[in-house]
Every structure is written in structure tokens, then in C-alpha cells.
Amino acid sequence: MRREQQETQKRHVEDLLSRLEAAVSPPSEHDLRAMARTASSQPRPLRRATRARRWPLQPRWTGLLVLALVVAIGLGVGLGALIAPSGTAAPGPIGTGFLPDPGWTVLQTGSDATPERQALAVATNVPLHPEDSARGIRNSSGLPYSTLLQLPPRGVVIVALFTLRLKYEPWSDELFPEHELPLRVRDAMNSISYSYQMRPERPLGQYELRATVGDHRIVLHFYFGARHPSPQLIATAQRQLDRLIVASASGPTTNADRRQSTSAAARASKIVDRTVVCSITPGGVRELDVEARSGTRDFSDPSKWRFLPHIGFRDPRTSAARLTSASMSAGRPYIQRDPGGSSNTFLLGAACRTANAGVSLSSARLSGGAASPVGDEYDCVVPAKVFVRVRAVFRAPTSLRRGRTPSGGTYYYAREDIREAAIAISTVLGKPIALATAHESGRARLFVGDTCGPSG
Amino acid sequence: MPNLNPSAERRTSTLPSAELDEAELVRRAQLGSAAAFEQLVVTRGPSLYRYLAVRLPGEGDARDALQETLIAAWQGLPNLKTASRFWPWLCGIAAHKAADITRGRSHAALPEVDASASDYDLLVVRDAIAALPEHFRQVLLLRHLLGLSEAEVAEVLGTRIGTVKSRSARARKALKDLL
Numbered sequence: 001m002r003r004e005q006q007e008t009q010k011r012h013v014e015d016l017l018s019r020l021e022a023a024v025s026p027p028s029e030h031d032l033r034a035m036a037r038t039a040s041s042q043p044r045p046l047r048r049a050t051r052a053r054r055w056p057l058q059p060r061w062t063g064l065l066v067l068a069l070v071v072a073i074g075l076g077v078g079l080g081a082l083i084a085p086s087g088t089a090a091p092g093p094i095g096t097g098f099l100p101d102p103g104w105t106v107l108q109t110g111s112d113a114t115p116e117r118q119a120l121a122v123a124t125n126v127p128l129h130p131e132d133s134a135r136g137i138r139n140s141s142g143l144p145y146s147t148l149l150q151l152p153p154r155g156v157v158i159v160a161l162f163t164l165r166l167k168y169e170p171w172s173d174e175l176f177p178e179h180e181l182p183l184r185v186r187d188a189m190n191s192i193s194y195s196y197q198m199r200p201e202r203p204l205g206q207y208e209l210r211a212t213v214g215d216h217r218i219v220l221h222f223y224f225g226a227r228h229p230s231p232q233l234i235a236t237a238q239r240q241l242d243r244l245i246v247a248s249a250s251g252p253t254t255n256a257d258r259r260q261s262t263s264a265a266a267r268a269s270k271i272v273d274r275t276v277v278c279s280i281t282p283g284g285v286r287e288l289d290v291e292a293r294s295g296t297r298d299f300s301d302p303s304k305w306r307f308l309p310h311i312g313f314r315d316p317r318t319s320a321a322r323l324t325s326a327s328m329s330a331g332r333p334y335i336q337r338d339p340g341g342s343s344n345t346f347l348l349g350a351a352c353r354t355a356n357a358g359v360s361l362s363s364a365r366l367s368g369g370a371a372s373p374v375g376d377e378y379d380c381v382v383p384a385k386v387f388v389r390v391r392a393v394f395r396a397p398t399s400l401r402r403g404r405t406p407s408g409g410t411y412y413y414a415r416e417d418i419r420e421a422a423i424a425i426s427t428v429l430g431k432p433i434a435l436a437t438a439h440e441s442g443r444a445r446l447f448v449g450d451t452c453g454p455s456g
Numbered sequence: 457m458p459n460l461n462p463s464a465e466r467r468t469s470t471l472p473s474a475e476l477d478e479a480e481l482v483r484r485a486q487l488g489s490a491a492a493f494e495q496l497v498v499t500r501g502p503s504l505y506r507y508l509a510v511r512l513p514g515e516g517d518a519r520d521a522l523q524e525t526l527i528a529a530w531q532g533l534p535n536l537k538t539a540s541r542f543w544p545w546l547c548g549i550a551a552h553k554a555a556d557i558t559r560g561r562s563h564a565a566l567p568e569v570d571a572s573a574s575d576y577d578l579l580v581v582r583d584a585i586a587a588l589p590e591h592f593r594q595v596l597l598l599r600h601l602l603g604l605s606e607a608e609v610a611e612v613l614g615t616r617i618g619t620v621k622s623r624s625a626r627a628r629k630a631l632k633d634l635l
Contacts, residue, residue, distance in 0.1 A: 006628075009632060013600060013631060013632075014600050016581050016635075017597075017600045020510055021510065024505070024506045024509040024510065026502035027502075027505055027519065032497050032498050032501040033494050035501070035522060035526055036490070036494040036498070036501075037490065037494065038526075039497075039523070039529065040490035042530060042531060186487055186488035186489070190480060190484060228483065234487070362524055363516065364556060369514075369516055
């Protein structure tokens with residue numbers, strides 16, 4: 001009887017909760033994807049080093065072991081010098097391929113790809129099976145099949161196929177996204193879903209990466225001896241991938257060349273995320289102004305913004321030569337970026353110094369909500385120093401430039417369109433003071449702590 | 457066998473990601489695939505958001521908590537040992553984020569009432585859930601809203617299964633009394 005009552009009660013609660021759940025409309029798929037992208041743009045913390053295990057042998061046995069190793073290595077080196085043939089290394093691959101990392105074997109066509117013929121390169125950190133060595137790369141599809149069948153758990157094989165990019169291949173552009181060297185193993189996708197398992201009885205980890213580098217299409221197949229490769233094994237593969245060479249019309253390109261020639265581009269990023277510590281000008285109570293304004297559509301052309309969503313903060317008492325402020329506007333297309341007419345989308349005064357601090361972009365312990373289209377502004381009473389985190393997600397990679405006002409104040413700025421912007425301010429002890437966010441959809445939000453009040 | 461046949465490439469590469477099982481997506485996300493993580497969020501995000509929206513006072517809080525949950529999940533994924541335990545693990549993060557926000561607002565008034573909700577009964581239920589003690593509310597929502605098993609709820613909350621069972625029963629009774 002009691003059990004029946006419990007079951008009825010349970011069903012009733014479940015019914016209520018499911019109705020309640022149905023009444024909540026979740027964010028759209030677009031919003032969820034944006035949130036996922038925001039999350040995945042955050043750096044992952046480095047893993048904490050594991051504590052070293054205690055050495056299992058007693059000191060005297062350790063000493064004997066070390067001695068034996070030294071003798072063995074000495075004998076090995078001497079014997080190796082006697083039997084090894086002398087010679088010089090090849091000057092490096094011609095065209096496209098791999099420069100072998102120490103301990104790796106490379107087999108490659110050694111010529112550049114042409115529209116009629118692909119170039120192949122195979123790199124492996126285990127000895128090639130004699131059958132694969134004997135067959136050579138020209139007489140195979142590039143797959144060292146026998147080596148793969150016997151690949152040990154710590155073994156890695158990378159197969160690279162290069163073709164020349166043709167001018168009109170729109171379908172191919174989708175499949176081969178533009179990349180710059182070095183390519184990253186971590187961008188590879190598990191290819192089992194798309195092909196077959198090479199060694200079903202002891203499955204290999206099979207991954208695939210497609211990229212366009214310069215005028216080449218590249219397909220990279222990674223085969224790991226373990227189905228789920230360890231971070232160490234991935235790092236091993238990455239070291240070899242770092243030595244990938246792709247020829248171009250202007251000659252072979254290595255990572256080092258690429259780094260030099262595109263150092264400015266390498267600095268460009270879609271995300272600018274800086275945390276700074278700002279000293280607030282003294283004079284009675286120390287104050288900071290924070291503001292946010294939602295976007296306003298143009299009445300004659302609603303597809304455009306008359307005023308973009310905007311957020312900012314500033315120290316009201318700071319001198320013109322010492323800029324303690326930041327402001328950002330998100331969205332496009334626009335008629336006017338801000339009432340002042342500046343073409344900057346991002347501005348951060350240089351008076352604040354870079355800080356190594358964690359400031360959360362969260363409204364926890366703050367109150368507020370959507371900002372009005374005419375703008376909301378709050379004065380916050382703050383301590384002598386505050387942390388300010390400024391984060392902007394740009395539409396395209398951009399780099400900050402340094403500017404100077406007529407009165408000598410320096411600032412960093414950018415003019416690329418912004419998708420999302422956020423400014424979070426906290427005390428150095430971590431108590432949140434304010435959070436302002438703006439989104440290209442036009443929404444701006446402002447949250448403030450209990451030391452803030454409306455400007456008036 | 458690597459194949460550069462354009463038609464074959466096109467066919468194989470456009471397989472919908474949804475066909476991949478969750479564990480595989482988790483493993484890819486652990487390796488750093490933002491696309492796989494995005495797919496996981498699209499699949500699991502709505503349920504997680506509904507849980508947070510019921511648990512927290514306002515829509516803004518639920519969105520913030522979801523964003524914080526996703527950031528924590530992305531950063532913590534490499535430490536997740538069993539890919540198949542992803543969902544309870546993610547629920548655990550969300551539960552803790554929601555608890556952090558609730559704790560920070562211990563003196564807050566009643567939750568915001570959703571003005572767009574037409575069903576008055578649902579508003580009453582929502583208020584009743586908000587009035588439950590925290591440990592009852594947690595068990596109730598994790599168990600019945602997110603569909604976790606008793607063992608999974610115990611793992612998320614760091615308690616024993618017996619505790620979850622008793623709290624679950626008492627929470628249901630308390631909710632019935634409040635209604």
C-alpha cells in the first residue's frame with residue numbers, strides 16, 4: 001500500500017517536473033554553438049605534474065645498476081662505431097615531405113605534386129617492415145601496410161598525400177580548410193567512422209587531417225599503435241608533423257620560414273583576452289564608471305545598426321595623459337559605431353599594467369540585466385587597485401595597435417568587427433565589482449555589485 | 457587506404473556528426489576538437505539549460521551558469537577518465553555551478569516569476585521547488601529532471617546511494633506538502 005503511494009507520488013512529481021521542463025525554452029542551437037565556441041576558446045590548464053614514485057631499489061643496487069648501464073652503453077658505442085658505415089646525410093627533401101625527426105624513418109617520393117600526380121610521404125617512428133621498404137613508395141599507394149599490421153602500442157605512422165590545388169574547386173575548399181604550418185595533430189578527426197579499421201583484432205588509432213597549405217591540398221593519415229593514443233604519443237607525432245615541408249611557387253616552406261614571414265599574422269588572433277591591474281586616481285572616494293548600451297537599429301534600414309551595442313569603463317578622475325579606461329562596440333553592419341564617431345571597435349588605455357590574475361566573466365554576486373538602448377551608467381566605489389579583464393571575440397583575426405592621444409595618453413586599439421565583448425572588474429581579492437557584455441545581436445548587459453549606484 | 461577520389465571524399469566527409477556516439481565525441485573533445493565539443497553541447501545543452509533554469513532564479517543566471525559549466529567542462533575534459541560517464545560528470549559540474557550562484561545569493565528574494573508562463577500551476581510548482589531545502593532540491597532535480605540514476609546522483613553529490621534514496625523520497629513528500 002505504502003509502496004503504491006510512493007509510486008503515485010513519484011509519478012506525480014515527475015509529471016510536474018516534466019511540465020515545468022517543457023515550459024522552459026532552451027537557447028537556440030545557434031546560441032548553444034556560440035556558447036560552446038566561447039568555452040572551447042578558453043585555454044586548458046596544464047596538467048599538474050604527478051608525484052614521482054619512490055624508487056623501488058635500495059641505493060646499493062641502484063649504484064650497481066647505473067654502473068652496469070654505463071659499461072653497456074660504452075661497449076655499445078664502441079661496437080657501433082666499428083660496424084657503422086660512414087657517410088653524409090642527404091641535404092633534405094626536395095619539394096614536399098617530411099624532414100625526419102630523430103628516431104623517425106621517412107619514405108617519400110621526393111618530388112613536388114603536379115596536377116596529374118600526387119606526392120607521397122610516409123614517416124614512422126618504428127622501423128619499416130622489409131616488405132614496405134622493398135616495395136618503395138612509388139610502387140604503392142603510400143600505405144605501409146605490413147608496418148601498420150605490426151605497429152607496436154607506442155608506434156606512430158604518418159602518411160601524407162599532397163595534390164596541387166586547382167583554381168575552381170569550391171567543393172574542395174570546404175573539405176580542405178586553409179591552414180598554416182605547423183599543422184596540429186589535435187585538429188585531426190577520428191577516421192574510423194569514415195573508413196575501415198586497418199587492424200580489427202588489435203585496433204589502431206586512426207585519425208585524418210585535411211588542409212590546404214599554400215597551393216597544396218594535403219591529406220594526413222595518422223596511425224597510432226594504441227586505439228586511444230596517449231598525450232605523449234600525440235606529442236611524438238606532433239614533433240614529426242612540425243617538420244612537414246610544403247613546396248610553393250616561391251620555394252619550400254618550413255615552419256621556421258613560415259614563422260618569420262608571417263610573424264605579424266601569427267600575432268593576429270580572433271580573441272583578445274587581457275587582464276590588467278589599474279590604479280584608481282585618489283581624491284576622496286575612489287570611483288570607476290561602468291556603462292553599457294544596447295544596440296539601436298536604423299529606422300529606415302532595420303538591417304543596419306544606428307548605434308552598436310557598446311560597453312566601457314573609465315576612471316573619471318584620470319588625466320588625459322593617463323588613460324585608465326576601455327570600451328568596445330560589437331556588431332555589423334552599422335551606420336555609426338558610436339556617437340563619438342570613432343572607428344575603433346576596441347580601445348584599452350595603456351595606463352593599466354598586465355596582471356596574471358583570474359577574473360571571472362560571470363554575473364554571480366552581481367545584480368543587473370539588459371542595458372537600455374539609451375545607455376546605463378553606474379558609479380562604483382572601488383579600492384585603490386582593481387583587476388579588469390577585457391575580452392573581445394573579433395570577426396576576423398586582428399592584432400592590437402598602439403595609439404597616442406594629442407595630450408600624450410597611450411592606448412591599444414583595433415578596428416575589426418567584434419562579435420562578443422565583455423569587461424569584468426573585480427577587487428584584487430576577487431570580489432566582483434561589475435560585468436558588462438555586448439553581443440553582435442545588439443544585446444548589451446550590465447551587472448554591478450553593491451558598491452555601485454546609478455550615475456546621476 | 458587513403459583515397460583522393462573527390463566524390464569519395466565528399467561522400468565520406470559529410471557524414472552527420474550526430475551519428476557518432478557520445479563517447480567518441482567526448483574522446484575527440486578530450487583531444488582538443490572544438491567541433492566535437494560543440495556537437496556535445498548542442499545535444500546535451502538544452503537539458504542542462506532546463507535544469508539550470510528551474511534551479512536558478514532568472515534566465516540570465518541560467519545562461520551564465522550554463523556558460524560557466526561549459527567552460528569548466530572544456531577545461532576539465534582531459535581529466536575525465538571514462539568517456540561514457542560524460543553526462544553525469546557534466547551534470548555534476550552544472551549542479552556545483554548552480555550551487556555557487558545560489559550560495560552567493562542566499563539573501564535573495566523569491567525567484568523571478570516567468571511572466572510569459574501562462575500556466576499558473578507551473579509557477580506554483582517552481583516556487584515550491586525554490587522553497588525546498590537545498591539538498592532536497594538538488595536530489596529532486598538531478599534525479600527527475602536530468603534523469604540520473606540514484607548511483608549517479610550519489611556520485612555527483614558525493615553521498616551514498618542510501619542517502620540519495622531517502623532524500624529523494626523526503627523531497628517528493630515535502631514538495632507534495634508545499635503544493
